[in-house]
Amino acid sequence: MNKVNFYKYAQQNGFPIPATFYPVNKSDLKEISDRNLFPYIIKPVKRTENWLRRFNKKVVEVTDSEHLSRVFDMCSAAGEDVIVQEWIDGRDSDLYSCIFYYDKDCNRAVTFTSRKLRQWHIENGDACLAEECRNDEVLNITMDLLSRVRFKGIGSVEFKLDSATGGYFIIEPNIGRPVSRISLVEAAGIPIIYTMYCDASGLPLPSNRGQRYTGVKWIALYLDLRSAWAYFSEGKLTLRDWLKSLSGLKSCADFSMRDPLPFMAILYIGFFVLLKKIWYALAGSSGG
Known part of the structure; x- marks a missing residue:
């Protein structure tokens, strides 16, 4: 786009x-x-x-x-x-989004509001911990925008709450592709993927497409570990607060007990990337 x-x-x-x-x-x-x-x-x-x-x-x-x-x-x-x-001032948790799917006739099929709790990179990055939440202002602005342009398909719009004025600003549109936390929608009981399939196949859309606001959370664990460490380093997060923030998790992007090897591979690669950075840092300091 x-x-x-x-x-x-x-x-x-x-x-x-x-x-x-x-x-x-x-x-x-x-x-x-x-x-x-x-x-x-x-x-x-x-x-x-x-x-x-x-x-x-x-x-x-x-x-x-x-x-x-x-x-x-x-x-x-x-x-x-x-x-x-x-730049709109605010915290990671002031970033809200509306994920949506509009059918082939430009009718609203699924809308889902959530917010970031942490992101990587911190302050300007992709969500690594997010939770479902109710935000009617974000929802209404999104629906107004989509209805005016006769939109059809999948996408999301991200907003930021301005801590100074209390107003919401559109920060980023993502059109024609699912965002990384699309599984949060599924974890909240809304079959957005099946809805898309039914629309493309000419089948009746599932009836259970309404958001129920149960507060479920989604995490990209590897990126969240990096984000949490950055906040630890700045004194903005404690281990207790990090563990508390994981309450309510229903979906994980990169770890499953049934198939842990992909996550182990991510950690393995990340470890050697870290060693490489340390090596270059030490080499640079000794050269100076």
Whole structure:
């Protein structure tokens, strides 16, 4: 999906998004700096392997005009088109989403609201611990948006609650693909995958598609361990609080007692990646 077109549509039709800019040339940065809404985040119009290799994160936060100019130059040199957005202050748990499926006639078939509890990378990343929750404002904005564009298919819209104003802002659309925590919807008793199958096959849709708000949780354990460790290191999470946050888990993305080997392989690879980072860090310090 073309994110530039999405954000421009949202701006033109009164949907709540952060202040958003689409710089093409270096001269476009002056307007952004003059608005003085720092910090901003810079993200690619289309996330590529080249972007991930260069920055190793979804977005880059910039804190002043010089930083903005430097990152923009790096992106331009790599041929990356970017979007610059105002940073909305808040915690991981202030990030809400609505996952949805609209049938071939553009009718609402499934909607499901949830929120992140932790993400990796911290502050700007993908959910690694999420829970079902009720949020009618997020749901209503999403349905209004989808009905206006006559949407059909699967997707999700992520929102962030602004801790300063109490308002919700659309942060990120994910259209035409399921997000990683799609199994949270299934764990909450909503057969979204079967609903899609029935719609594609011309079969009656299952009747049990309504959200029941039971508060189930989903985890990507390996990424959550990394996120938790980062928060431990910053003094923002204790072992007791981490264990408490796991209460209510119903779905895990990367571990199953019936088939633990894939998760063990992830840990094995992660261990050697960590050793490599330690080696380079030690080599760099000894060389200095």
